[in-house]
Amino acid sequence: MGSFLSLAGAKSTWRECQEVTQNETCKRRRISSSFDEESGRLIPSLPDELSLQIIARLPRIYYSNVRLVSRRWKATIMSAELYNLRKELGTTEEWLYLLTKLEENKLLWHALDPMSRKWHRLPPMPKAIYEEGSTNGSSRLWMRNMVGPGLKIAEVIRGWLGQKDASDEMPFCGCAIGTVDGCLYVLGGFSKSSTMRCVWRFDPIQNTWNEVTSMSTGRAYCKTSILNNKLYVVGGVSQGQAGLIPLQSAEVFDPSMGTWSNIPSMPFSRAQVLPTAFLADMLKPIATGLTSYMGKLCVPQSLYSWPFFVDVGGEIYDPETNSWMEMPNGMGEGWPARQAGTKLSVVVDGELYAFDPSSSLDSGKIKVYDQGEDCWKVVIGKVPIYDYADSESPYLLAGFHGKLHFITKDANHDVAIMRADLRDNFGISPPASSSLLPSSLREFSESLGESDAVVWKVIATRDFGSAELVSCQVLEI
Incomplete structure (x- = not known):
């Protein structure tokens, strides 16, 4: 009996010692893990410089999982140093970013990695709505005359003319999309029937949306392109005293400075030679496209008033001379047109x-x-x-x-x-x-x-x- 009690006591003592040992081991591991995470190396036994070289060679598709290793790994994946190194090594990747619209007037972004053929859904765009004036009946009528039924904006117009304002439900309707310096930009559009100046930037490294400096003019359905690592915006429609008006103005965003600057407005020189004052008043000049080509900005243009549509060639902006010139006849007159005259290029x-x-x-x-x-x-x-x-x-x-x-x-x-x-x-x-x-x-x-x-x-x-x-x-x- 005494032997049995002694044996039971020994087992009890052994269990207690084992629990203490396990607890101490877990505690040491937590302390060691915390120490390694804060002051250790990214990869044990390797200098961080070499570890960074390895991470920079990994396909970007793995970064969402790699950043979960530790706080140091997450900070490395989100650092500018890593992506600068990818440029030096030539391991950068081109991903396609696609904007879609659901029936409930909700805009959603999706990214495709063409190598792995995997899709990723971006965080939703912010729901902030900016009111920069209100439209009246004349502006709504002008917008109907300008865009015609070919564009989906016809749904918005029908909402304006009825009891329900469709643009109230869909901020960024008619927004423009652009990219510069590795980030995605959403510019302007309509909110509560008003044109917006606001600009939002999506940083794929941080996976977040942030508001940046607004444009000088509220615009919807404007055109964008990148040239010399700067984002250019031309044309569109904006809010005026008499309602929505077409724009000939243009501006440029410098991501390194975070500022907008105005450039000379498009002359629309061919629009000035219409045979009658009636046509000049009825047909409104609009930019129907924008493409960076041969170091210049090419802007095909049209005169439009539903159901009338007239191509008038286009104009080219030269950043070296900061001036516009007429587009070559063959280029402007032969530029294929999509619905409502927009040029897809x-x-x-x-x-x-x-x-x-x-x-x-x-x-x-x-x-x-x-x-x-x-x-x-x-x-x-x-x-x-x-x-x-x-x-x-x-x-x-x-x-x-x-x-x-x-x-x-x-x-x-x-x-x-x-x-x-x-x-x-x-x-x-x-x-x-x-x-x-x-x-x-x-x-x-x-x-x-x-x-x-x-x-x-x-x-x-x-x-x-x-x-x-x-x-x-x-x-x-």
Whole structure:
């Protein structure tokens, strides 16, 4: 009996010692972990400089998980030093950022990593609403005359003319999208039937939205582009004493200084030669596109008053002389127009491409601008599209990884990202630093009825339900 009690006592003492030992071990581990996290190295036995080199070579898709290792790792993933090193090493990646709109007038952002083909949803844009005046009946009527039924803004107009103001429900309606210095920008738009000056920036490194310096003028449906690492904004409509008015003004944002500066307004010189004062008063000059090309800003322009639409060429801004000049005739007059006259274009490896919708419901063409001959030439004879006439932007263009990409909805109503590739049976693969088609192949493809030199390959799809395409941008980080 005594032996049994002695044995039981020994076991009890052993359990207590084991619990104390485990508690002490856990405590030491916590202290050690805290010490390593605050003052240790990123990777044990490696200098932090070498660890940073390793992290900079990791695909960006892993960063969301890597940042969970510790506070030091999180700080490293969110540091400017890491992304500067990625630029030096040439390990930056181009991601596609897609803006969609749901039926309940809600804007949502999604990012696609083309390499892993994985989608990520961005944090929602802020719900802040800025009122900068109120519109009256005359401005609503002018807006109806200006944009016509071709744009989705017709829904907003119908709301204005009825009992319900549609723009009250949808801040940033008619906003412009741009990118500069590795960040995404959302500029202006409507809020409570008023045009906004506010500008919001999404930092993909911090994964947050922040408000930056506002534009000097409230704008909606303006055009944006990047040149010399500065963000340019031209045209659009704004709030005036008599209501909404078209804008000829332009301004530029310097991300390094965080400031806006005005540049000379667009002259719209061809709009000044209308034959009668009546037409000059009725037809309003608008910028229908903006593209950075050959170190300058190219702005195709139109005169518009529903249901009348007249192309008037365009103008080019030269930042070196800080002045505007008329666009070459062939460039301006041949620039393909989308619904309501908007020009859908993109520059890929120095070549200017534009989408030309076909009269057919299931196809379109891609044209390239030939600067030497001052004309647009068909480079891709058929682009597979589906008829979404009621959509605000039924198709979009983007350029990344040195190739042209077309974004639309497929037969299943899924958003599809399609890449233009040369057909394998030609025995030619496009070099990394060339345009979509070399000059010789471009001439050959023009001789074909449907441009058999190019095949469209779907690189990613996503079911966004009833969401509509609005805009897209490419960020390299």
